[in-house]
Amino acid sequence: MTQFECQAILFDLDGTLVDSTASVERSWRRWTERVGLDFAYVMAIAHGRPAFESLRIVAPHLSLAEEAAWLEDQEAADAHTVKAIAGAQSLLKSFPDNRWCIVTSGTDRLARARVYHAGLPLPNVLVTADDVTNGKPDPEPYLVGAQRMALSPSACVVLEDSVAGVASAKAAGMRVIAVTTTHTPDVLQAADLIIDSLSDLQVTISANGIGDLLIRG
Structure with missing residues (x-):
């Protein structure tokens, strides 16, 4: 079992939290x-x-x-027509509001619509294509996400499904968990951990909600 200590998790949206x-x-x-x-x-x-x-x-x-x-x-x-990926609801509910965000290649309009129709909570921090000059695989989207959460990149873990997304997060200096919802493991080898399902993750949060997250997969 692989485990990561971090201050927050940054989620991709399409293919990671929602099936679009x-x-x-x-x-x-x-x-x-x-x-x-x-x-x-x-x-x-x-x-x-x-x-x-x-x-x-x-x-x-x-x-x-x-x-x-x-x-x-x-x-x-x-x-x-968009639905939540299996396990997304319960995984997001396990995090305090200030410990996760969404970083997506979609526009703000699309991201909000898909989160709503998938029945998922809207994060306090939502980084979309409207917020950056250079999209994934450039590191800018994830660097903006970390900045808005007032965290260093090394304190963040990213959950992604795409090759471009994994490359973006790694270039930002973050650890990456890739889920094989849209790609086979062989093209996601740059990730630090590859999982088949969100249900493969176990999250432990400090009692006061402001210490490290411990993510096991």
């Missing part, structure tokens, strides 16, 4: 059909990245702002 894969893929499939690009190629780039940065890679010839807005509207309209 079908919703995201429906939206991107409509978009690729609309602009004539290969769906499989686009999705290989898009997973775990902000839509704007994915579009910059796969469609630099198009109006990035217009296409990103179109995609956001599609995904927002589909947010009601």
Whole structure:
């Protein structure tokens, strides 16, 4: 059993706390059909990245702002189909409000809609694509998360599902637990620990709620 001591845990959202894969893929499939690009190629780039940065890679010839807005509207309209990942509710309830946050590649609008429809609590700190200049795999999103929680990166553990997300957290100097909800273990080897399910984690919190968290997996 691997264990981590930390002051807080920073969660990715899509694929980690909420199952939005079908919703995201429906939206991107409509978009690729609309602009004539290969769906499989686009999705290989898009997973775990902000839509704007994915579009910059796969469609630099198009109006990035217009296409990103179109995609956001599609995904927002589909947010009601999103469900919580098994174990997410109970895991989040085990943390005091000031000991966890969400760091997502989605926009603030999408993140709030998906958290709401998944029936999950909204964290005190929510870092979205609207809050950063450089999205995952750049370290900026997780560094902003740590800063807003008034913690050093070394005091944080990140829970992620994507290759871009793991790379972002590691580049930020954080320890990473990867969950295999959307990727196979072989592509997540950069993580410090790989688990199959959120239920594989055990969390112990100090009695006063302000000491170390002990996470076992």
